[in-house]
Amino acid sequence: MSTASTQPQNNTPDGLLALSSIPQRALVRTLLVAHQDRANPAKWVHLLAAEFGGPVGMRMNHLAMLLKAGTPVADALEQTPGILAPSGLMAIRLASETGTLSETYEALISDQGLESESTDSSWRNPRSEFTRVLFGFIVAWFILSFMMIFIMPTFEKMFEEFGLELPPITIALISVSRRGGEFFFFGIAIFAMMLLGRLFFFGEKRPQRFNPFRWHERFVPPAVNLLSLLAIVVGSGRPIASGLETLSKCHHIPQTRRRLAASCERVERGEDPWATLASEKILTTRESQALSVAASSDVQAWLLQWLAESRFDRRSVRRHLLTQAISLASLFLLAAVVAWVCIAIFLVLTSLIGALA
Template structure:
């Protein structure tokens, strides 16, 4: 006996087997690459004559990032109700950076939204490339370091106790290196769980507090003073400052507003406070280069090039040249650091693990020599 369907309807997304399981704090966010692709596509469609509403509809349908797709659908609905694009995206400050919102607002006011979107795309593409360069260069050293730590923990927790039982049956006094290794193994047995809990607790605390002013005021200056890595961090923030400032000026954003926004998106508390002081001086009628030269975080070359740009009326172009220069500096410095760190880490791994193995076999060597 067969059965026949009496009603057929489309299954709604998010029900039954299609339900998406979302764990708080682990949802896929909107990254720079997603925003760069979206802005590039929007610029192309707007410059081709498509209406903003039609462009948003296409973007919402074609975007692969589910979160961005959902946001763009809501932005499109707001625009359809008469809300400006800048006000619509401003409702999502976590996903759309201030620099993007204000460049869109400037593009709307000046009637060059397609050009503003193009500048946003170029800016985010360069920022994404910068981050990818640093991330790819640091991946191998981090993997080697983690492997070293795992190897040490495994030896202390599992291998050393086995050798200790064997040594206790032999009797006699253990060599000092072996004795130290045994004590470390005992300590790891008791301290290890506490240390693991502390690391997990700190990870959650850091995730919740890393963007607070109190934490940034302590951590960000340290980043700029670190041996070796301090100069790299300084070059990164200067490249970001120059590129963002150039793009905002090119989009028609007023200088004071641009300085404030560039400081907010600099990802460094020291630079943010420095640009706030520069903006205050500019508000009083001073040039940009003068107050900039008084801030130690900016090299003299930067303030001099800004001064030339102000005098020649080509500040946007000069800032772009500064950004290109420091982007290249970041790339070359990262490559140099990688070539230096990799052999050092490998040597460190060899010394630590090799030293532990030698310490474990010292009693055996001692007994063998006594037998002979």
């Protein structure tokens, strides 16, 4: 558990807001230094763009132009698509309104929460284990494919020349391998078509969904990030209604924006804000009740941070268990196929030796 979750008086956002992309972390660090020096970060962002180059550098140059023209940092970031993760944009927008920019910048570039993701032995990071299993599966599959493509046809010809019959288990293996090969290449073709279609015709980014091709970057579900953002609002001492209004305008998921807007309307009518969030399925009933009876905004901020970490931990456990199940199923499947091939080849060899004896 983070340090913020053990000290209720600390209103700094928890480590779940930390960015994992190197260019984004470098940009936020630059903005932090400029904010501490009370200087316009346009020149520093322009120099940073030269360090990265490519599309990232182009986006940073665009941001530098906006900052040089006097555009506020939060507005300039929002007017530069892809410059930061949506959670980072919302955090900076909230921080600019709550006066907690320094704390939010530090939270976005914090190493807290990222250490466990870089440790192979951590239960938070099943990717290394899954990668090892997948690599072993692919190597074994190539070996088995080589045997089925080059070795088994040779055995078939030898048995035909000697007028012998192949064992039934070997015949079944050859039949399945031929059919499996047809379906395998057909599946590869379909997957390639879907991937190309996704790249060329459906290029819109979906930051609210997990992308398996970007496993080097940490993915925190939007529902978890929302709790961390609410902790910024509550910890700053602002009314929760104003924070909900801001999030209802800048949240990147339309459905969540609608829920937040509906909650704002109910709060304006005098309803309890935490109860409205529960009715909109943003919080559970027990979570809203706990926040309603909290003695102060500091305690509420601590509870929101703790709830965010708890949700993220539960998701990590589920992902770990799912990865373990997939890895175990893959190993069992591979073991069954290897056993089948070994038995089939062993029977072929014993039949040949018996016929030649």
